[in-house]
Amino acid sequence: MINDLLLTHINKNVKFSTRAQEEFCSFFQPKTIPKKEFLLQQGQVCKFEGFVIEGCFRIFSMDTKGNENTLYFAAKDWWLMDIDSFMNHKPSDLNIQALEDSKILMISEEDKTTLYDTVPIAEKFFRIMFQKSIVAWQRRLVQNHSLTAKERYHHFKKNYPEIVAKLTDRQTANYLGITHEFLSKIKKQA
Amino acid sequence: MINDLLLTHINKNVKFSTRAQEEFCSFFQPKTIPKKEFLLQQGQVCKFEGFVIEGCFRIFSMDTKGNENTLYFAAKDWWLMDIDSFMNHKPSDLNIQALEDSKILMISEEDKTTLYDTVPIAEKFFRIMFQKSIVAWQRRLVQNHSLTAKERYHHFKKNYPEIVAKLTDRQTANYLGITHEFLSKIKKQA
DNA sequence: AGATAGTGTTGAACTTGTTCAACATTTTTC
DNA sequence: GAAAAATGTTGAACAAGTTCAACACTATCT
Structure with a gap:
């Protein structure tokens, strides 16, 4: 089933009840993205959050000097979005491009709000995801310097x-x- | 009152009910840290989370080559902790040192768990804090490269x-x- | 299958930032 | 208030990484 990967992923991090698992997954819709296509382009407002099922994406920005800057790559089991744009409803500085034919599960911004309200454990789940993400960013920064x-x-x-x-x-x-x-x-x- | 800064801070980010505000604050205890003292040293498990009321801290790690690496500085209105150590109960790679006589509000690890269980809005609040933090780390990384x-x-x-x-x-x-x-x-x- | 665009490699000159050592100045400590 | 320790500055030699240009190779497109 299409949601298997997502279910395994969430259960690895937080104990969801069967009911919560079902509800959680029901908010997500599958989408395929062909190679080279952009899921998000600089200047657009990011109105979705994605979970990669297969394929690979590159998330990068362009600086004022015209140089690309790769923030990270997202393969299977990774989340995908511009947090800043999504959270603050502002034009994104980021580009999200498929490096190969890919498949993701998507949730819209409105549904994400509803999800938080109707499935309270989602709040905990994403809090923990974000904490992990911070650890990774901190490590990367230290490594870049050391x-x-x-x-x-x-x-x-x-x-x-x-x-x-x-x-x-x-x-x-x-x-x-x-x-x-x-x-x-x-x-x-x- | 000692909690004023914390109250202003949380309300800036999420709407807390008066009741939730009181409960939230009741979990925190003030602590003063004299200049140069360490709030956390590499190797210790981080069992607290702190909110800076006054003063300033430096959060840094030491790499294998013996070089210090400053992750960030935390002044008034900033949160303070080693997320990785706190979350995974593992020895910290970080040092947190007061750069001047400082005052913080502290919550212990056990209380943090209780806080999440008894004041559900805390979960949302910290999720949003962590999201903002990720945005800041991403920006810093791009800047370091560009x-x-x-x-x-x-x-x-x-x-x-x-x-x-x-x-x-x-x-x-x-x-x-x-x-x-x-x-x-x-x-x-x- | 041939044209085209993108990719990886190499070299020479260059730039950004480091290392080490010396010295002057400020801050801390007893 | 003197001694000790930490800080900031400067210069010369050096190392890490960049830039630009040329070339060979591999995918992609029709």
């Missing part, structure tokens, strides 16, 4: 081999905050 | 002048991810 580009590359490759495998070197380099030329030189060294 | 050290310094000084004013240049430089010597050179340029 590791060299080479160390960061090997760390990423070791911890997310399935994701690295889906990426071009240019995408990997951008995520690591280095040029693709330099990544090429790093790979040669190793 | 701005030069000079730009980062001026950005930080412009956005958090009260905090910068409390810091030594070494602390500011460490937060920005550069050496204090280089910060000195940046300041000379400007």
